[in-house]
Amino acid sequence: MTLVKNVTCPICGTLCDDLELEVEGNSIIDVRNACAISEAKFLNFNDPKHRNMKPLARKDGELIEVSLEEAIERSARILAEASYPILYGWSCTSCQAIRVGIELAEEVGGVIDNTSTVCHGPSILSIQNVGIPTCTLGQIRHRADLIVYWASDPYSAHPRHIERYTSFSDGRFQESEWEHYVARLRGILGKKRISRASARVLMHEISIPAITGLKLPPKFETKKRKLIVVDVRKTRSAEIADFFIQVEPNKDFELLQALRLLVKDEDLEVDKVGGVPVDLLEDVADTLISCNFGVFFFGVGLTMSAGKHQNIDAAIALTKDLNYRTKFAIIPMRGHFNVAGANIVSTWQTGYPFAVDFSHNYPRYNPGETSVVDILQRDETDASLIIASDPVSNFPRSAVQNLVKNPMIAIDPVISPTTIMADVVIPSAFVGIEAEGTAYRMDRVPLPMKKVVEPPKICLTDEEILQRILLQVRRIKQTGGKA
């Protein structure tokens, strides 16, 4: 048995790089320091029930096994013959593979878009509009004394974020709040037990004090490291927080603008904003101003609801306003482990972070026009290559309708709704488990992904598969259609 240390996790944008894997032969038998999602991935990635192990191609409506060479040839032909193909996915593969993908998109005159288009795409639009005052996660771990998760539930989507970088991390100048949280949790559980017993015996429940309310909790101001969660419902992360602010759906923009006014000592002539009492907002504004170093982490709750990039404009503007009074930073909670890398590689190769259109033989960028969901809704594409992603599950129905009716190539290690609807399936190696490469953390810090075990012989790396398709596309184009 071998213990492989300092493995980077291929799940979310937190990119935890302290995992330890016990490897026996070519199998991972145990995982340490991982979250529930990461552990499930490392211990189940090679389950034959959901692993793509054969190259497949659709013939007479059925996906049947073909040789890898035939799958590559059919993929190259689909792309070479298409007039406006889309190349989509990229957030769960390495920067090295993304680089080849961009070359392929340019060669076939297609559109290359990554999953940020349905994730933090509006955040990028906003950052391009107004800039972003930001920092690395290490700075926050060591120095931040006020953490605000806005429209983000790290407990569910980035399970170790709080432990590694914010309230439960032990920084050089900031202590972990873990023990205080455990004590509070014990108190809440005790009260819940009493409440349940009371309900059985006395036929009425004793109410449990809520962490949300009309004013900040006692001793909140004197607490050293504070955690506030703003969301439309009381998420699991909200239960961990010192204070939870419940905003009405689609009202984040109003709430952020109200806080901007309060931070500037202006008065609001209403009683409530987004369902939150103004008196409470005044106290929250005081908390924001009085911290030494605060940070907003915002999730897709802002980018996916009404206002979209304008919500991010308001959040960044609030951060800028706060920087006149104290020190404040803002960071988007990036989802897939290399979605930030997809934006970065795309930017350094083409000038644009996502939704890049090569149909004019030079890169064009106009989200709303060149973004994949819009192209699909307008039914303009005639073929697609999907890599390391599952748009059939994740796109709206009308977009999927136009995706699956045209030839679709899927490169993926796992069986997904996208691979079973594809016309060509090429199995690949898992980046970060069976293939090495580079990925970017949510704060744009690049980290190496390790190869821990050997992939099955038929599963090449994404980079190698794309290079083979690119080579074949060039051959087809040079020979005028004859491979």
Next chain:
Amino acid sequence: MIMVKIKVILLTGRTIDQGTSKEHGKLSKEHEEKVAICEVDSSDLKKLAAKKDSNVKVSSRYGSVVVKAVESKRGPHPGIIYMPYGLWANMIVDPHTHGTGMPSFKGIPAELEAAPEECVMSIPLLLERTFGKKPK
């Protein structure tokens, strides 16, 4: 029996169960059990006269889907329902991007009704019925 329909706001998002179950395979029974659900506030369940873990139909102007109703542990949030990201939720989300590239996955007006007689479709069946293309 007249089925009561209530107006709700639909939110979609991640859950830790959705995250872990997808690592057991997106076509697995476990994934379906964790994702083909709708978290409903207990007061809304009472309005529908729907039992916990019974099936409900969620409809928006973009389509409808049958999923299992689960009493929300994140309440109280009357008038708000929550579905984990996945094929079932995306049958009914708002595809309009308003020039940003991003559809609206949260804050979608929808209607909720009890559907005890209807079944939750598996992924292959839902794909074939919706898109008319036979999955593998």
